[in-house]
Structures are given as C-alpha cells and as structure tokens.
Amino acid sequence: MKIIIHVGMPKTGSSSIQQTFARLNHPDLKYIDWDASGNHSALFVLLFQDVDKLAEFHSFKARGPEFIRDLPALREEWRERISRELANADNKTVIFSGEAISSPAFENAAQRMHDFFAEFSHDITVIGYSRPPSDFITSAYQQNLKIKKVSSVSRNDKSPQLEAVLEMPRYRARFEKIDRIFGRDAVRLREFSRESLFGSDVVQDFAHEISVAPLAEDQILRTNESLSLEAVALLYLHRKLSGGFVSGFKRAAEANMAFISRLATIGRRKFAFSPQMLAPILEKERDDIAWMEERLGHPFSEAGTAHPDAIGSLDDLTVIALKQYDTVQELLGKQATSGGQATTETLVHALERLRENCYLEVLNSASQRRAKIASRFLIEKGKSTMKATTDRPEPTEAELNIRRKLAHVLWIQENENTLPEDMDARKEMFQSSKVGYLRRARNLVQRLKNHGIELTEQPD
Template sequence: MRTCYLHIGMPKTGTMSIQASLGRAASLGDKFKYIVLDRQVNCSAALLEIFAGEVSLRDQELRAGWTPEQVQANQARLRQQLDGSFGTQHEAFILSGERLHNLTAPQLKDLREALARHVDQVKVVAYVRGAASWIESAFQQRLKTGSPADFNNLRNVLPKYRTKFQRFDRAFGRENVVLWPFNPAEFPGKDVVLDFCQKLGIPFDASQVIIDNEGVSVDGLALLYLYRRLAKQGKLSSQDKLDIRLLTRQLRDIEGDKMRLAPSVLKPYLELTADDMAWMEERLGSSISALPPARPGALSTEADLLTLTPRALTWLQRTLGEALPDSPTHAQVVAAMDLWLAGLRSQAARAGAGKSNAKTPRADRLAAARTAPNA
C-alpha cells in the first residue's frame, strides 16, 4: 500500500532538523522518498502557493511586475513538480511543511485529493509541544522574525491547538491524523530526527542527522528585545523585519543559557488556554499542560529581560568597538546597534548583488518564469 506521510510540524518541534536531515540524505532506503519542491526541503511555500495562491514576502519582491498569466504559470509549474514527485519505485513518501495550518479546510481537502491521486492513503503526522515550552519558544521566534513580541502580553503566542489541528481532522479524517507528544528526553539519543525515523520505520544513520537550529541565548535575545523596544516600535515594515533578521544572525554568536520564563509568568497564560489544552490532551492522550518548576535565571519581569549582563555588554563592546561607550545607557546601546545595523545592511546588499550577478539557481528559475509564462 502506497502511503504519503504529510508532516506538518507543529512548529518548534525540530521540524527544520527533520527536513534538513531527510531531505539532504543520500538515501532513505528502497521504500521511502523524501519530496523536495522547488529545491526546498521545507515544502510550505510551494504548497501554499499551489493550494492557496499565497506567496511569501520575499518572493513577492522578486516577482515584482509579474502578470497574472505568469503567476498562474508558476503555480502550474509547482503543481507539475508535485505530481511528478510520486514515482513507481517507492512505497512511502514524506512531504513536509510546517506552515500548512495556514490552509483553510477546503484547501486542505484539495491537497488531500491531489495526494490521493498518487497514493493509497495519506497520513498526517505531527509532534505536539507542551503549552509552557511552546509559549517560551514562540515568543523567542517572534522576536527573531520581527513579529509583534511583548513580554507583558503573551496572548499572541498561545499554542491554539484546536485551531491548528482540528481542520486536519476534518479534511483528512481524524483516524488519519497521527499526533505524538514532543518529549525529547524520551527520544532515541534525545534526537527528534531519530525518533521521527523510528516511528515511520525509515532506515537512518544517526551520523546523518543535521541540526538546523537558529537558537539565540538569553543574552542575545535581551539585546534584540531592547533594540526592538526602543528602536522598532509599532508595526514593522518589510525592511524592518529584514533588519531584525540581520541582527538575529549576528546575535547567535553570543554563548549562554536559553531564555526561560518563570512559572509566575506562564501560569496566567496557561489558565487562559485551559480549554484548548484540555481538547488537545484528550486528542493526544498525553499531558501538555504542566507548569515547569522554577529554574535558575528564569525571567519574571520585562525588566529582567531588559537588564543586560556583563557577558552581553562585553560581546557587544568587542563587536562594536568605539561605537559603544563604557557603562552605556540603553539609549546608547540602541544607537550603537543602529550604526552596526547600517553596516550589516550594506554588507547584505553587496552580497545580494553578487549573488544576482552570479545567477543563482533560484534567480535563474524566477527569470525563466518571467520570460516564459506559458512554460
């Protein structure tokens, strides 16, 4: 029986490592094939474009000036690529995209029907992260991507389990949606890639695991939060979001502990989402509502996050040099980071121009789509 495993995350459950490891593996044996669309191991963008007509902000900029016919031609190209991914020599296929919860129920049914043309069954698979650790991780992710992130109001980082998963139950049938608790301590080698492969029966060598994690220490996040709090308030433009990503890449170099929230911060938000957690616990058959114990260094207030440690200031002084005075105020730190960011932006622009001149494969494909809308 031919099966397509549609892996949908959830986000913040090692999805990028699963995608990178399996998508770039030399072989998954004779039975399994990992599907890559548009040379991307994360197929979210391609699938959202095919089934929802949704195009990422980056691709919108690259496609400025496209006609409706060119847009349709690109969707058709991606659809043809998807259909062509299901050969006759494999029994099982893995298609992964953690942003598929952005599809509506009718769009998910269209996806199911498209996949069902090539396989006998479609199984949706996902890990489910506990609510407290989800809130911590999602808050950090919003900080790093330029999304609204306010330590004093974490309502926008609640997990919303029912909203994310119930539409898959309805579109694919609840019996075809398989959910697993995200408990790394219980995984083989504490590794989600190995656990994923074990669950599906994929032959995989642990030496091939690729750790794809853009983690930032609590000191790096403190600098990022301070900068956003003072320099990037309100709704961010697309350039602002690119700036935040540029800073994030640099701040990953600061070593240190992960950011943790104190139980006193998490407790009221867990109470807000109690009904949603109860729905998922019944659906999952496992607890996801536990409040973590008090941990050293956990943040209790926004002031804790805005207090820069000597390690953070030492790293910043070493990086920025004379631009940062001794014992700087918050305003001086942000002013120095602004100057630093201007330099990073110039470097990124030069690097982008170099890539454009070198005709990267992605640029070639986009240029071809512009000039050959009926291809």
C-alpha cells in the same frame, strides 16, 4: 505509493527532520524537491492557498512586489513539477513537510492539499508533534522576535493583555481540522519531549513512525535555532525601539537571519519565562490544553520547576540587554559607535549599526555573485577577457579546522558540569548541538579579525 505529510507544529524540531530527510539517500523514500532547507511550508502556501491571499504570506511579502506579481505563474509551474514527481515516484514513500499545514489560517489550503495528493494515492498518513504549552510559548516568542514587527513583541507586560504578545499553542485549532480532513485514524500526533520520543530524538522518532530503520548519527542534520537569554534581550530591545524587522526587498529574510546569527554569538544563559509569569495565561488556555492531552492519550510531561534564569516580566529583558553593551561594541570592531554609557538609546544605536552591517554583507555578497555570473556570461560571449574575482574566498581547510576545534572548546566550556563519562555518549551529545557551536565559532573568529587578531593552529 505511500504519502507521509508532516505538519509540525512549530517549534518541534521540524527543521532537523526536513534537512535530514531532504538529503537522505534512501532507496525507498522520495522527499519532494523544493529548496535546500527541505521546508515545504512556502510550497504548501504557493500551491494550495487562496490565490487572492498569496501576497499575505510573510515570506512572500518580505520579497517585495515584483516577486508577488509572479506568484500565480509560479503556482502553475510548481503544481506541474510536483505532479510529475508524484507520477514518477513508483512505490516509494513520498514525504511532504511543512509547519504551515497545521496553521489555523490554512484550513482551505489543507483541504486542497488533501484532494491534490489523493489523486495520486489513497495511502496518506499525517504525522504531527505537539510541544508542551510553556515550552511552546517561550520558543514561539523568541521566533516572533526574529521575524515580526515591533508591535507584535513590545506591549507593556504589566498590561492585562500580556497574552496579546505571546503566541498560544492553539492545539485544537491546529489539529482538529487535520483530523477532520484526513480522518483521525490517518493522523498520528506525538508529544515533543525527550521522554515521549523514540530514542529521545525527534528525527529518530519520525524515522520510526515511517518505518525507516534508526539513522546513523552522521546522517542526521540537527539545527538548534534557540538564542541565549542575552541574545533574546538584545533582539527584544532592538525590535521594540528601532522599528523591527526591516523587509520589503528580495534578500530581506537572509539579511535578517545574518543579523540574528551575529547576535546568537552572545551569551549562554537559557531563555525562559517563569511559571508565575505564565500561570494566568495557561489558566485561560486550560480547555485547549485538556483537548490536546486527550488527543495524545496522556498528560503533557512538562516539568513544573522554574529555570534559574527564567524572567518574571518582559521589563527584565531591558535590564539584561543593557549589560551586553560592551559585547555589542566588540562585535562592531572598528565600526563601534562612539563612547558613552550604556543606555537604551546608545545600545539600540549600536544594534542598528550592527544590523546595517549584516544587511550590507548579504546584499554585497549577492551583488558580487550577480557580477560574477554576468562576467562569465560576457567571457563566454567573447565580450570580456577579465576574470571575475568578486566572490569572497572559501575558507581554507586550516581555517575550517580551527573553527571545528574552537566549536568543541566552546561546547566543553559550557557543558563541563554535565558531560557524561562515556565517550560515545559525550560524542553524541556534542553532535546534537554541533551546528550551533560551529556557527558561533565562525562568528567569534570574525570578531577577532575585526580587532586584528588572527587565529592559527600550533603544530604538535
């Protein structure tokens, strides 16, 4: 048995790798079973982190004290389950994937993971991807806005402590311990850039690294979690002035993502920091960047030119957010806040109402599912003859078709100046971002419904 351990780093297409290989029906591969996302980070922490530190992990903490009390028992249960999976894997290649493995906070856990897998096989290979520094800092800031509290993202950027609110790559702290624990010869590190990846695609590159033939396009599940500049600006202002990510209950992470998904329908401009804004910070990281380039065997291929929409300070985000006030009101539909001009106070009030609506939708959906399960149980026990009708109806095929066509229209509208002439290349380009456009189409349809507008498909 061969074991492949994919360690991230964060913001290098890990979700696409995980979702693709978790669902891939390949006779020679075994993807460790965990959850629908295929992301083993939480499983890695559950199995291998110090027991007294389990409650500190963000996704566990967000689920509340009752879940945290169950963690020791869950740890033993899942250790037994994974041990059985490995024992029955025969000669397959087993894949375990989690960005948390390369986190500097989990060195002891990484060592325990190595020792655990070594009980089943000595043929262990680690694969990691390293994102160029400016790209990483920009993407990580966006991610932190999604999941962290206000103090982590809102410090005045005119302070000399701007780097305190920007996450650094910390290449050496991430990967040197992996080299030490597994042996450098067993660790393959790749640059996450189109120029460096096999087929200019991280999923195909990962397949190539584990000796799997190139995947067909319809086998690849791509996720694009990037927000537009406008959506980032709104989220920044909300986190800064409303108190941040509301958590501490079971479905907090899902509710938070519902809010972010709604914001993701706004805007189309690219979020980026200007080179001038990042230059003094990157200078302080020069030694760490040099270490990573030496480990890769070549310099990063990062472009040095500024994106035309790049911001020069975090204050720019407030200005951009205020221009989206009317759009936020449209998202609220009949629940739009009372009139008035766009100020930080009125905009944050509208954003907070939008967040509350999204949270309620998730919590109500969960309650409806529980009610239906309970109703079915009572029916089976002969205590009720009422049919459960609390679930939301699934979209019809006609509705799904409208969403697909609308997604394609949105994609063409935003990419009309860069569309390749070759139709196969154009199709491939659309497929690479299809999931994000489908999500936007779904939310756009819902926004129209809020205003009493129903889309229908005209016959040919």
